Amino acid sequence: MDKATANIIPLDDPHEKRQAQVQMKFMNRFPKAALATILSSWLYFGYSFKCLLDAQAGGLSGTPLKVAWLALAMQLGHAIPPGTLHLLSFSAMGKAKRQPALRLIGDQCPSVDVFITYCGEELDVLLDTVRAAAVSDYPKNKFRIIVLDDSVSARVKAEIEKLGSQLENVFYSTRGSRPKTHTKAGNINHGLNYVTTLPGGASDYAAVFDVDMIPSPQWLRALLPHILRDPKVAMAQAPQRHYNLPDHDPLGQSMHILFDVIEPSKNATNSSWCCGSGFVVRRDALDGIGGVPEESINEDILTSFYLTAAGWRIEYIPEDLQWGLIPQSIQKHLKLQMRMCAGIISTAAGAWSPRARMMTTGEKYGALFPAIAFSVAVISNTVCFIALPWLLLTGAPLVAYSTASQLRNLSFLFLLKSVAICSYDFLATKATNYKLSLAGNSNSWPIPFQFWTLVRFALSVVTGGGVPLFAPSGLTDIQAAKSLAGRIKVAFWDDGFVVHVAIVVSLLAGISASTLAAASTPTLWQALFLRAFWPPVFLIWSTYLEDCSIPISYALNPPNTLDRSTLLDRDPKTQVAYPNRYAKDP
Numbered sequence: 001m002d003k004a005t006a007n008i009i010p011l012d013d014p015h016e017k018r019q020a021q022v023q024m025k026f027m028n029r030f031p032k033a034a035l036a037t038i039l040s041s042w043l044y045f046g047y048s049f050k051c052l053l054d055a056q057a058g059g060l061s062g063t064p065l066k067v068a069w070l071a072l073a074m075q076l077g078h079a080i081p082p083g084t085l086h087l088l089s090f091s092a093m094g095k096a097k098r099q100p101a102l103r104l105i106g107d108q109c110p111s112v113d114v115f116i117t118y119c120g121e122e123l124d125v126l127l128d129t130v131r132a133a134a135v136s137d138y139p140k141n142k143f144r145i146i147v148l149d150d151s152v153s154a155r156v157k158a159e160i161e162k163l164g165s166q167l168e169n170v171f172y173s174t175r176g177s178r179p180k181t182h183t184k185a186g187n188i189n190h191g192l193n194y195v196t197t198l199p200g201g202a203s204d205y206a207a208v209f210d211v212d213m214i215p216s217p218q219w220l221r222a223l224l225p226h227i228l229r230d231p232k233v234a235m236a237q238a239p240q241r242h243y244n245l246p247d248h249d250p251l252g253q254s255m256h257i258l259f260d261v262i263e264p265s266k267n268a269t270n271s272s273w274c275c276g277s278g279f280v281v282r283r284d285a286l287d288g289i290g291g292v293p294e295e296s297i298n299e300d301i302l303t304s305f306y307l308t309a310a311g312w313r314i315e316y317i318p319e320d321l322q323w324g325l326i327p328q329s330i331q332k333h334l335k336l337q338m339r340m341c342a343g344i345i346s347t348a349a350g351a352w353s354p355r356a357r358m359m360t361t362g363e364k365y366g367a368l369f370p371a372i373a374f375s376v377a378v379i380s381n382t383v384c385f386i387a388l389p390w391l392l393l394t395g396a397p398l399v400a401y402s403t404a405s406q407l408r409n410l411s412f413l414f415l416l417k418s419v420a421i422c423s424y425d426f427l428a429t430k431a432t433n434y435k436l437s438l439a440g441n442s443n444s445w446p447i448p449f450q451f452w453t454l455v456r457f458a459l460s461v462v463t464g465g466g467v468p469l470f471a472p473s474g475l476t477d478i479q480a481a482k483s484l485a486g487r488i489k490v491a492f493w494d495d496g497f498v499v500h501v502a503i504v505v506s507l508l509a510g511i512s513a514s515t516l517a518a519a520s521t522p523t524l525w526q527a528l529f530l531r532a533f534w535p536p537v538f539l540i541w542s543t544y545l546e547d548c549s550i551p552i553s554y555a556l557n558p559p560n561t562l563d564r565s566t567l568l569d570r571d572p573k574t575q576v577a578y579p580n581r582y583a584k585d586p
Helices: 014-057 062-090 123-134 154-167 184-197 219-228 256-268 283-288 299-309 330-350 354-358 361-394 404-431 447-462 484-494 498-519 524-530 535-556
Strands: 008-010 102-104 112-118 143-149 170-173 205-209 233-237 279-282 313-316 322-324 568-570 577-579
Touching: 014 062, 014 404, 062 256, 062 361, 062 404, 062 535, 102 219, 112 123, 112 184, 123 143, 123 154, 123 577, 143 154, 143 184, 154 170, 170 184, 184 283, 184 299, 205 219, 205 283, 219 233, 219 279, 233 283, 256 313, 279 283, 283 299, 299 313, 299 330, 299 354, 299 361, 330 361, 330 447, 330 535, 361 447, 361 498, 361 535, 404 535, 484 498, 484 535, 498 524, 498 535
Parallel strands: 112 143, 112 205, 143 170, 233 313
Antiparallel strands: 008 102, 205 279, 233 279, 568 577
């Protein structure tokens, strides 16, 4: 089916139109704010470098000189993670676009195979996703739901076959034995082969949902029009939302930065990513790249690279069409963070595999950029964790200058930089319908674990082990321990959160030493300003203290997990459940 035979109409929703207009207004200003942030940052760091050279020429030497250089280097390293985001936003200058909300109407619709991947998760979570997908607002003879079971569970098979007998368009398949590697890509590729054996063969399109992602009834009619109306579009991807986010999202699990800042910016430059769940793709396009790549555990991003290299486009559709679950403990969240870390690196390696021959050299280096940016961010923050307490313990000033006017200029330029960053955050929040605040989402506490994941990856490659696939590290859940003493043992000894206690203690010791050194000078307030409370350094250590207190507070007083049943509105007759309004807007 092509655009000429598809009945596609715009969604007649006044609220959606108003929201699109408001978001476009701010998205057009967003790259300009990113440019202001980049320029003000370069002005501040450039002038800081000049002041340091002038101070060195004026006789500054020894420990004070070393401290000043290291403090500036630390500030630069800490600025790398947000700097890459600012560059990405700036790349969308003059290209902002928001795909319109469209609907495919009528019964003349293309066929779709919908794959739901399963690997031992809770059965009731799987069944809720299957039921919701099976009753999608779409002609029943035009789509099939296939549960791909990598757990090889007899109970799962029985439950899905029971649903299949009731709903007719639900199927079960497994690779036959539990895979030795945790690879979602291999499971999907098995499903792509399996549907060729069903009556009618493979469908025109394929779709994938993670086991916990409950689709809205309109999801197929909302995504397919964006592919049908443009023969160069291979895939349409919806954002992933979550219905069990705790109040204030202390771990930053909402992923709004990805889906409300990064993906719209990449979509503006025709470089959107597949995000692993809630997408529809042309079957011939997927077959053309040899199926889903298995060279990386981030098979979604690598699929994006291969499709783009083959001349296809991916469209990001900013409609909330799927709702899933976030990990309900800090340990499970950390496992996810470590898996994503390994996945980003292995994706870059996959771009240089023999199968990636369709990618140009430029595209391959482009695939390296996310891995390089992420690795540099993790390494620089790890260095900051180590260097910052030492800098504070020296008691020396953390900024160098040769004249009072240079200090005033430095302070003004840092203020200018801070105002630019706040403006960027404000516009990001406005452009994403008040859904995020970048300033409150630093979450640097997983950095030590991500650094260890990078080290393991590098050692595996250097020693000839090849690109490792990720295996969960066996972290113990804090909630499993009943007593306070048990929770402390699990968190700090078993799971390694003692490193955060060490960071907090060393920072507090350094702040105390720096403050005492300032108190011994005749100009107390100026000395404090130039040491621990020098604004650029103060922002770093205060952020680290706040972030590293997160696992400590979880160990001492873990939050109550949300009861999933209270977050869903369930039809008592069909048992189909969708997230309720409270769950969507915690």
